[in-house]
Amino acid sequence: MTSGSQSLINADLPAYTVRVSDRAKSVRLSLSVEAGLEVVIPVDYDHHKVPELVQKKRDWILRNQLKLDQREAFLQAQAPHELPDSIKLRSLNEEWQIEYRQSPTKLRTININEKEAELRLILTGNIADIVACKFFLKQWLIQKAEKDLCRWLHKVSDRAKLPYRTTAVRSQKTLWGSCSGNRNISLNYKLLFLEANVVEYVLLHELCHTVHMNHSDKFWKLVSKFESNYLILDKSLNQAWKIIPAWLDF
Ligand SMILES: [Zn+2]
Structure with a gap:
């Protein structure tokens, strides 16, 4: 009543x-x-x-x-201050602008409308709920990685003639990628934020693990066959965490 x-x-x-x-x-x-x-x-x-x-x-x-x-x-x-105005995906050479639109709702769901031609994301819902906004932005990034990184891996695999079994996108704190003994490759969605040549190196690195499951001389020799600059690229990964946006870690 x-x-x-x-x-x-x-x-x-x-x-x-x-x-x-x-x-x-x-x-x-x-x-x-x-x-x-x-x-x-x-x-x-x-x-x-x-x-x-x-x-x-x-x-x-x-x-x-x-x-x-x-x-x-x-x-x-x-x-x-807490939520990003834009998302810069260096790997894809895309910078997405983000618009937040408050709408009356009791749900914690944030709708993300993707305007691909304009590289614009429109978030609608209770945008004062920062945790929810971040959660759904992260989901969007993971989906994007599932589409774009997996397609990319497929291309590099074809070119290098290094087949793999499956691929999965993960959110890891300290790993950019991994390859299991069954040749299943995992990729960190945060790779999207890195430069394209660095991502390409990570994909190649994991594909080389389908042949050598270690970091032996043989492994590095195989890597060098495809990427002569591998030492510098590998080293750059230690610093690359710094360019991952802080808002993602909540
Ligand atoms: Zn490795």
């Missing part, structure tokens, strides 16, 4: 809903962004007393409403 008439009389008090609870032993007020002001009453409580009760709790309601509003405003103000 929503008490519309009450909120007209008490213009400064938020509209409230009344919920009858089997478990409630006494009247309880709760205030949240999701549910607004809620009056929870026991089954045997007289409904007609609710407006008076809300009036009596007026100070508590206003004080807590202010706190909630301030917290919301704070979160809104943080959003531009």
Whole structure:
């Protein structure tokens, strides 16, 4: 039951809903962004007393409403600093601009609309929910890696005549890629942020592991057959973590 008439009389008090609870032993007020002001009453409580009760709790309601509003405003103000305005994918030579659009929702799902021709991502939902925004941006990156990195690996494999079995995209903290004894290759989606020649080297490196499952002289000899600059490229990977955007690590 929503008490519309009450909120007209008490213009400064938020509209409230009344919920009858089997478990409630006494009247309880709760205030949240999701549910607004809620009056929870026991089954045997007289409904007609609710407006008076809300009036009596007026100070508590206003004080807590202010706190909630301030917290919301704070979160809104943080959003531009915490979330990226753009995503630079050096490997693909793409820089995606990101637009955030607040829409009224109680869900934690953020919709990502990809405008490929303009390299623009439009995020819609409760964009004050920074954790959710980051989560869905990361999902977008993983999907992009699944499409673009896997296609790339396929090409390098064909060219080098080094076949593999399957490929999977992972989110790893310290590994750019790996190759199992069964010739299954894993790639870190964060490779998308690196320069193309570095990514190409990582793909080749993992493909060479399908022949030599170690870093023996034979392995490096095979790598050098395809990439003479492998020493410098391999060393650059130790520093490459620095250009991975900080917002991804939450
Ligand atoms: Zn290796």
